[in-house]
Amino acid sequence: MTKTVIYEVRVEFGDCDPAGIVWFPNFFRWIDAASRHFFIECGVPPWQETRQSMGLIGTPLVDTQASFSKTASYGDVLQIHTQISEWRNKSFVQTYRVMRGDDEIMQCTEVRIFAADKVGGGIRAMAVPEEIRGMCS
Amino acid sequence: MTKTVIYEVRVEFGDCDPAGIVWFPNFFRWIDAASRHFFIECGVPPWQETRQSMGLIGTPLVDTQASFSKTASYGDVLQIHTQISEWRNKSFVQTYRVMRGDDEIMQCTEVRIFAADKVGGGIRAMAVPEEIRGMCS
Amino acid sequence: MTKTVIYEVRVEFGDCDPAGIVWFPNFFRWIDAASRHFFIECGVPPWQETRQSMGLIGTPLVDTQASFSKTASYGDVLQIHTQISEWRNKSFVQTYRVMRGDDEIMQCTEVRIFAADKVGGGIRAMAVPEEIRGMCS
Amino acid sequence: MTKTVIYEVRVEFGDCDPAGIVWFPNFFRWIDAASRHFFIECGVPPWQETRQSMGLIGTPLVDTQASFSKTASYGDVLQIHTQISEWRNKSFVQTYRVMRGDDEIMQCTEVRIFAADKVGGGIRAMAVPEEIRGMCS
Numbered sequence: 043m044t045k046t047v048i049y050e051v052r053v054e055f056g057d058c059d060p061a062g063i064v065w066f067p068n069f070f071r072w073i074d075a076a077s078r079h080f081f082i083e084c085g086v087p088p089w090q091e092t093r094q095s096m097g098l099i100g101t102p103l104v105d106t107q108a109s110f111s112k113t114a115s116y117g118d119v120l121q122i123h124t125q126i127s128e129w130r131n132k133s134f135v136q137t138y139r140v141m142r143g144d145d146e147i148m149q150c151t152e153v154r155i156f157a158a159d160k161v162g163g164g165i166r167a168m169a170v171p172e173e174i175r176g177m178c179s
Numbered sequence: 180m181t182k183t184v185i186y187e188v189r190v191e192f193g194d195c196d197p198a199g200i201v202w203f204p205n206f207f208r209w210i211d212a213a214s215r216h217f218f219i220e221c222g223v224p225p226w227q228e229t230r231q232s233m234g235l236i237g238t239p240l241v242d243t244q245a246s247f248s249k250t251a252s253y254g255d256v257l258q259i260h261t262q263i264s265e266w267r268n269k270s271f272v273q274t275y276r277v278m279r280g281d282d283e284i285m286q287c288t289e290v291r292i293f294a295a296d297k298v299g300g301g302i303r304a305m306a307v308p309e310e311i312r313g314m315c316s
Numbered sequence: 317m318t319k320t321v322i323y324e325v326r327v328e329f330g331d332c333d334p335a336g337i338v339w340f341p342n343f344f345r346w347i348d349a350a351s352r353h354f355f356i357e358c359g360v361p362p363w364q365e366t367r368q369s370m371g372l373i374g375t376p377l378v379d380t381q382a383s384f385s386k387t388a389s390y391g392d393v394l395q396i397h398t399q400i401s402e403w404r405n406k407s408f409v410q411t412y413r414v415m416r417g418d419d420e421i422m423q424c425t426e427v428r429i430f431a432a433d434k435v436g437g438g439i440r441a442m443a444v445p446e447e448i449r450g451m452c453s
Numbered sequence: 454m455t456k457t458v459i460y461e462v463r464v465e466f467g468d469c470d471p472a473g474i475v476w477f478p479n480f481f482r483w484i485d486a487a488s489r490h491f492f493i494e495c496g497v498p499p500w501q502e503t504r505q506s507m508g509l510i511g512t513p514l515v516d517t518q519a520s521f522s523k524t525a526s527y528g529d530v531l532q533i534h535t536q537i538s539e540w541r542n543k544s545f546v547q548t549y550r551v552m553r554g555d556d557e558i559m560q561c562t563e564v565r566i567f568a569a570d571k572v573g574g575g576i577r578a579m580a581v582p583e584e585i586r587g588m589c590s
Binding site for chain 1: 330356364374
């Protein structure tokens, strides 16, 4: 069984565009929050702490693929079901289903890395930390 | 030759996250602006006008796929090269290359529709308007 | 006693800037959500419905004044305490205290109007609807 | 004569709400960009560099006051006229007029500080750096 964590979102007026529906970049805002929330729920310390303890500053995105099936509007409450479906050496695959109760609104599959600061600026990929993999599987 | 339009973006402090790099949902914000800018540059009237003239309220996203290759930070100026690479009956494929001069930062391929209001709320896909297809090819 | 409604916000990674603290425009995003949430909690129907029933499309901002006393970062949970402190003929004053438990993070005082569509485009102020004033006092 | 810098903004579809007008937190997003742009135009190095050279990480907001007089929508091009109207020991007053050609859309007056990292996390106010004051007056 793959661990699944649910993150709940209230859609607000300002999340919607002149067509009256959620403006799509906001879905990625919520998915990024769901990604972090997944790690927190699995017991991983916040990135402020992992930056100090192991140099890990976050999990930036490498690839993403998303499909939108239904629209949402303000007043809706969405549930984002999040898993890590695959672990690689220096990256992992995180998947999301955004639901409004039984209706699927959109789904998303991402490849992310564990990032550290790079000497001279920018970021670099770390090997997947074993203890984090253990907590999240 | 496929028509290409370039949309320029200045990366701002608030577009960046605690890792000091662009927070990825902002790329989708800029890509959505580049999408609309493409139509404007091709001579298509703004959606406020097409809503009145032909019921067209915008071009919502159905599918998207993106890959991130380099990071960007505030002070950077990015050029988004936009094309429509394929026309279907009720949708079209729009592609983007986000450059910082000669460096590719990310690329994105989308499927979008031309949307009209649906009776009872929400939106529906229109057949691709021939005159718009002509202006954008 | 003036009616007070509390709206809770989780601060996310992407809400923070390269200084590691909440980027201030996000506070206005949350305050706008708290404003709408106040009306919903008082029993006012969502603007999608009031647009149909009485032409009311929302409560845009006329004036705002805000003071920031403490910083917040991701992982924080904030409580926004919202009231309407004054009713005028064509506007009202809405006030907010953003707390992290006992710590005040910022406070804000706004003047807003009840808006309707204006013939020819744009919006206009309506007289304060008596039934809404009754529900919210 | 107080130095004035103009920052230009294109209003995009996603900046607008279901009422079809700019959602107000976006004005603060643009004003924050205009604030930073002012320093850059005056010759102050970007905060990434001042963080290294003098510990200055940015200019967070302490107080803001804004008035909205006209609405704007997508397709509009706005000019933000920015000045520093007052220097204090540990803060300064920055003012903005957001214009659409000759129409004033909104105006804003802010108190900001020059911030450094605080030992133990968070930020603290620095004395106003004399060389920056000289460049910006």
